[in-house]
Amino acid sequence: MFRAFLIKYAEIGVKGKNKYLFEEALAQQIKYALKRCEGEFKITRTDGRIYVHALSEFDYDETVDNLKTVFGISGICPVVYIEDEGYEKLAAALVAYVDKVYEDKNITFKVHARRARKNYPMNSMELNRELGGAILDAFPQMRVDVHHPEVMLHVEIREKIYLYSMEIPGPGGMPVGSNGKAMLLLSGGIDSPVAGYMIAKRGVKIDAVYFHAPPYTSDRAKQKVVDLAKLVSRYAGPVYLHVINFTDIQLYIYEKCPHEEFTIIMRRYMMKIAELIAKQNDCLGLITGESIGQVASQTVQSLAVTNEVCSLPVFRPLIGFDKMEIVEVSEKIGTYETSILPYEDCCTIFVAKHPVTKPNLNVIKRHEQNLEEKIEELVQKALDTDELIVAKWT
Amino acid sequence: MEVYLDNSATTRCFDEVAALMTQIMCEDYGNPSSLHRKGVQAEKYIRYAKDVIARNLKVNEKEIYFTSGGTESDNLALRGCAYANCRSGRHLITTQIEHPAVLQTMRHLEEEGFRVTYLPVDEKGCIRLEDLQRAITGETILVSIMHTNNEVGSLQPVAEAGALIKRMNPHILFHVDAVQGYGKFRIYPKKMKIDLLSVSGHKIHGPKGSGFLYVDEKVKIKPILFGGGQQGGVRSGTENVPAIAGLGKAVELVYSNLDQDMAQMYRLKKAFVEGVRKIPDAVLNGHPDETGAPHVVSVSVKGVRSEVLLHALEDKEIYVSAGSACSARKPQPSATLRAMGIDQELLGSTIRFSFSVFTTMEEINYTLQTMYDIIPMLRKYK
Numbered sequence: 001m002f003r004a005f006l007i008k009y010a011e012i013g014v015k016g017k018n019k020y021l022f023e024e025a026l027a028q029q030i031k032y033a034l035k036r037c038e039g040e041f042k043i044t045r046t047d048g049r050i051y052v053h054a055l056s057e058f059d060y061d062e063t064v065d066n067l068k069t070v071f072g073i074s075g076i077c078p079v080v081y082i083e084d085e086g087y088e089k090l091a092a093a094l095v096a097y098v099d100k101v102y103e104d105k106n107i108t109f110k111v112h113a114r115r116a117r118k119n120y121p122m123n124s125m126e127l128n129r130e131l132g133g134a135i136l137d138a139f140p141q142m143r144v145d146v147h148h149p150e151v152m153l154h155v156e157i158r159e160k161i162y163l164y165s166m167e168i169p170g171p172g173g174m175p176v177g178s179n180g181k182a183m184l185l186l187s188g189g190i191d192s193p194v195a196g197y198m199i200a201k202r203g204v205k206i207d208a209v210y211f212h213a214p215p216y217t218s219d220r221a222k223q224k225v226v227d228l229a230k231l232v233s234r235y236a237g238p239v240y241l242h243v244i245n246f247t248d249i250q251l252y253i254y255e256k257c258p259h260e261e262f263t264i265i266m267r268r269y270m271m272k273i274a275e276l277i278a279k280q281n282d283c284l285g286l287i288t289g290e291s292i293g294q295v296a297s298q299t300v301q302s303l304a305v306t307n308e309v310c311s312l313p314v315f316r317p318l319i320g321f322d323k324m325e326i327v328e329v330s331e332k333i334g335t336y337e338t339s340i341l342p343y344e345d346c347c348t349i350f351v352a353k354h355p356v357t358k359p360n361l362n363v364i365k366r367h368e369q370n371l372e373e374k375i376e377e378l379v380q381k382a383l384d385t386d387e388l389i390v391a392k393w394t
Numbered sequence: 395m396e397v398y399l400d401n402s403a404t405t406r407c408f409d410e411v412a413a414l415m416t417q418i419m420c421e422d423y424g425n426p427s428s429l430h431r432k433g434v435q436a437e438k439y440i441r442y443a444k445d446v447i448a449r450n451l452k453v454n455e456k457e458i459y460f461t462s463g464g465t466e467s468d469n470l471a472l473r474g475c476a477y478a479n480c481r482s483g484r485h486l487i488t489t490q491i492e493h494p495a496v497l498q499t500m501r502h503l504e505e506e507g508f509r510v511t512y513l514p515v516d517e518k519g520c521i522r523l524e525d526l527q528r529a530i531t532g533e534t535i536l537v538s539i540m541h542t543n544n545e546v547g548s549l550q551p552v553a554e555a556g557a558l559i560k561r562m563n564p565h566i567l568f569h570v571d572a573v574q575g576y577g578k579f580r581i582y583p584k585k586m587k588i589d590l591l592s593v594s595g596h597k598i599h600g601p602k603g604s605g606f607l608y609v610d611e612k613v614k615i616k617p618i619l620f621g622g623g624q625q626g627g628v629r630s631g632t633e634n635v636p637a638i639a640g641l642g643k644a645v646e647l648v649y650s651n652l653d654q655d656m657a658q659m660y661r662l663k664k665a666f667v668e669g670v671r672k673i674p675d676a677v678l679n680g681h682p683d684e685t686g687a688p689h690v691v692s693v694s695v696k697g698v699r700s701e702v703l704l705h706a707l708e709d710k711e712i713y714v715s716a717g718s719a720c721s722a723r724k725p726q727p728s729a730t731l732r733a734m735g736i737d738q739e740l741l742g743s744t745i746r747f748s749f750s751v752f753t754t755m756e757e758i759n760y761t762l763q764t765m766y767d768i769i770p771m772l773r774k775y776k
Binding site: 217218251 | 701704772
């Protein structure tokens, strides 16, 4: 029975003169999400509203599920259209709508009519009153409550007449593409895909970098990261994933620096390389899945030492999250199952038994001098291995 | 040079097998249960394959049941016999080094109220007959012992075990999982007192999804799949004609030149083992000689994680298996290696090389040379 969806958006409604940019980005993302749905759709923007119209048969549940992945949408209202064939037909249609959608009639309601077409013979107040009366006549158990109705019956008079009353919550946030682009450091773990999801939710487009360390990490580990990027792209749009061969740098650090400092120095080089790739690709920030104190390399001291190599801002959306909270989000967005596949990743190899937890920047820098001879050449070589994979949800 | 040394995982299909299967899938695609000519034609392929296998095992044709492979054969043998014979007793015996298809089925039967004894093995990966003798009770209804271990290639004393079991109680059923041994050795169930024998097609250059279970005609067995009543109701489901024909063809080919092929495989094994002995701190597991299987060599390379060595060899186009899937996140040391009492340190450093009739001496030499080249480097970073 539903032929269209009214898309409600919260935050982008208040963006002043930039509003059209946000709306355009939202329409674009809706289009991307609907591409994977059966059926043909048209997106229209009128009077500050976005509608998705079905032009053919479509799968209602599938369409709603996909609209729920579009950041910027606060609510999805399924809409019934009827032709304007006079007030009597309208009243009958509204009564039929209520009968079908609300099995339990023991509810309070209010009719809220709106006329986009002002030449309709009745005004909004009259419509509210008359339609309310028609419903009360049909279903005596229903009661009117004009202040806090359980059900708000919207009647919009346009070319056709739109009826809607349900609002399915959307994911909120802002449409991807409305807030620039950032580079996500994507490992195979639980945290980094969640971090990418959260920053994408604020409208940021995501590129990603993965550090591959063959033969210490396998092609399966790499495939796992590609799969994770695909899962993130369900919400964030296509993700450009850069795969960098990091083995030689790791081995060189392992050879030249104290073992307890291996992880922290490696992290510094990962950030450095990520920043170089970010800048080449117009990214305005880096994103990591770090959370204070989770592991030795994520103590406040370690984060400070890692952060020191970057000039771009580093976004760490999970910084105050507990592991359980992160797991909860990863389960919600469907990355958890993939994240826990047991393949080695570049952060779990060569790890010292007792890594430093309170690194001192000066000491770390002094030990990094051991790398002076070859490191620049190795970084350049690593950059040359950049393999670009476009991860797309289909 | 591409070198495939993971033949215990699966083997390359013989060309003739693939050609025969293509022909059956595209031309002689009838359902063997159909009454018309196309059905009869399809049935002929099944009869032919059954005949080849029955003659090869020196058993009766009607004692062969086609399945989807080793796992199904093991499941059918163990569950089918346990349920059919549970009134005589509820005790089963197997070994600690069986394939998961047997071990997990046994675990399931334990949940169903059966009692299972898991025989230990010696440091070479073989059971001791004394242990078997001690384990048999008046309640025992079935013993399941593998022919050749899949991880280290140790050969179990199957014929001796069969004789022992039947001497103690002729009613106890004897199942042998011969997935790794069939196609390498001549196995005669009647002589070896084997009542049930599991075989998989893709380990002997046949197709995946093919296999059979030999069931002695005197054995009481219940089906585990229900349906159209094909294969005497023991294994319902339209027969996978191309796979069955492919399996038959593979058996024919694999046994056509068995003695020379095995002699050649033992020569390869000997050369490889001698080469591995030159690597310092490399330990050979099981029987690295003619008392073990011709096609499996298990090596623990101290100080190199098996996954790392595997991927480093992969980089040189040499494909092997990690003796135990072991990672820093989720260590799962193999049951076989643990049962053999392998040093904890070596558990995660074990690699399995497995050969086939396609393996050449040149490939063995290339593999050895590659190992000499990369192992010192890998040992430096651990």
